[in-house]
Amino acid sequence: xxxxxxxxxxxxxxxxxxxxxxxxxxxxxxxxxxxxxxxxxxxxxxxxxxxxxxxxxxxxxxxxxxxxxxxxxxxxxxxxxxxxxxxxxxxxxxxxxxxxxxxxxxxxxxxxxxxxxxxxxxxxxxxxxxxxxxxxxxxxxxxxxxxxxxxxxxxxxxxxxxxxxxxxxxxxxxxxxxxxxxxxxxxxxxxxxxxxxxxxxxxxxxxxxxxxxxxxxxxxxxxxxxxxxxxxxxxxxxxxxxxxxxxxxxxxxxxxxxxxxxxxxxxxxxxxxxxxxxxxxxxxxxxxxxxxxxxxxxxxxxxxxxxxxxxxxxxxxxxxxxxxxxxxxxxxxxxxxxxxxxxxxxxxxxxxxx
Numbered sequence: 001x002x003x004x005x006x007x008x009x010x011x012x013x014x015x016x017x018x019x020x021x022x023x024x025x026x027x028x029x030x031x032x033x034x035x036x037x038x039x040x041x042x043x044x045x046x047x048x049x050x051x052x053x054x055x056x057x058x059x060x061x062x063x064x065x066x067x068x069x070x071x072x073x074x075x076x077x078x079x080x081x082x083x084x085x086x087x088x089x090x091x092x093x094x095x096x097x098x099x100x101x102x103x104x105x106x107x108x109x110x111x112x113x114x115x116x117x118x119x120x121x122x123x124x125x126x127x128x129x130x131x132x133x134x135x136x137x138x139x140x141x142x143x144x145x146x147x148x149x150x151x152x153x154x155x156x157x158x159x160x161x162x163x164x165x166x167x168x169x170x171x172x173x174x175x176x177x178x179x180x181x182x183x184x185x186x187x188x189x190x191x192x193x194x195x196x197x198x199x200x201x202x203x204x205x206x207x208x209x210x211x212x213x214x215x216x217x218x219x220x221x222x223x224x225x226x227x228x229x230x231x232x233x234x235x236x237x238x239x240x241x242x243x244x245x246x247x248x249x250x251x252x253x254x255x256x257x258x259x260x261x262x263x264x265x266x267x268x269x270x271x272x273x274x275x276x277x278x279x280x281x282x283x284x285x286x287x288x289x290x291x292x293x294x295x296x297x298x299x300x301x302x303x304x305x306x307x308x309x310x311x312x313x314x315x316x317x318x319x320x321x322x323x324x325x326x327x328x329x330x331x332x333x334x335x336x337x338x339x340x341x342x343x344x345x346x347x348x349x350x351x352x353x354x
Contacts, residue, residue, distance in 0.1 A: 039324065039331070040167065044174035046212075046334055051179045053213050066180055088247065095244035099266070208341050215337055222297045223250045226289050230263075233285035239278055240270050253293075255317055255329060257310050260290060308336050 031038065051073055058069030178185055186205060190198045227250025234242035245267050252259035264286055271278035316336045320328030 039327070040171060041174065042331065043327070044171045045178065046331065047171055048175035048178035049209060049212050050216055051175055052182065052209075053217065055179050070176065070179055091243050092247050095241045099241050099244060099270070204342065204345050207345055208338055211341050212334055212337060215334070219254065222293060223253050225297060226250050226253050226293060229289050229292065230285060233288065234267065234282075237278060237281035237285065238275075239267055239282065240274055241266075249289075255333065256308055256313050258314055258317055260286070308333070308340065312336055312339075 051070065054073035054076070055066050055069040058064040058072060059066050062069075064072075186202070189205070190202060193201055227246050230249040231242055231246025234245055239245065245263070248266065249260070249263040252263045255262075264282065267282045268279055271282050313333065313336050316332040317329055320332040320335070322328070324331070
């Protein structure tokens with residue numbers, strides 16, 4: 001009898017392990033198969049959080065119905081986008097087109113200058129000599145290939161399946177439903193958990209929502225200020241395409257750590273061909289803007305935001321960017337922010353109390 005009980009116990013353990021493995025494999029399989037839909041839903045939630053900033057303001061401050069707040073928010077956001085497109089986009093596209101049309105000439109001039117340096121200083125030949133990985137023409141090919149790969153992956157989510165336009169419409173519609181009925185969706189999630197865990201999970205959701213919304217506002221303000229500062233700095237220093245590079249720098253600052261560094265490539269390249277002394281001004285402007293962001297904007301605008309670890313953020317940007325392209329890069333930073341809130345609320349604070 002003892003042996004039979006022991007055999008039954010072992011059988012239960014083996015069956016439980018096999019069942020857990022099968023369940024884990026099933027979850028992974030479903031995640032892979034439904035990856036695009038999951039990412040679409042995730043993107044909808046992020047968009048809904050952005051909309052909710054305005055809707056909650058009308059709801060709590062002005063006591064207006066959420067549908068009224070949403071309509072006003074959509075009208076205001078659409079108006080801002082239209083105004084920015086009308087005022088900013090023509091100059092941005094014009095300078096961008098000029099830059100692209102002159103890019104082969106810039107690289108040809110750069111190649112001629114670097115080869116001259118390589119001939120003059122033999123120590124530089126392995127770096128800039130013919131066939132080296134940093135030879136401008138080879139470097140241009142690698143950059144073009146990388147940009148093309150990222151853009152093609154980023155468009156995959158919007159091109160496959162039901163098509164780009166319908167996907168965007170689906171994201172907006174899902175986001176609208178989430179914004180209009182936030183409590184219903186939250187309660188639906190809570191019902192999936194045991195009653196003993198619901199209050200804690202509700203607090204966690206509220207913390208994540210508040211953190212991401214404050215981060216969005218702070219990030220938008222920071223990007224705008226950095227773009228204006230960079231644009232003015234480049235214009236004063238006489239850097240070509242100052243407007244284009246200023247806007248591009250502001251957009252790239254959405255990606256912490258990597259974005260500001262990548263924003264230097266264009267201005268440095270153009271300045272190197274135009275007037276090498278201007279490269280120094282590019283770095284001075286970069287240092288000034290990053291100092292202002294680190295010591296003034298971050299403490300004042302984003303002082304209550306979650307700290308994003310540099311290594312984790314960079315790995316997330318690279319990893320999600322390689323999987324989903326531009327969409328992955330956009331979602332990487334809020335994903336890290338959400339992960340840090342979860343770690344802080346569920347682990348670090350518990351460690352402090354024990």
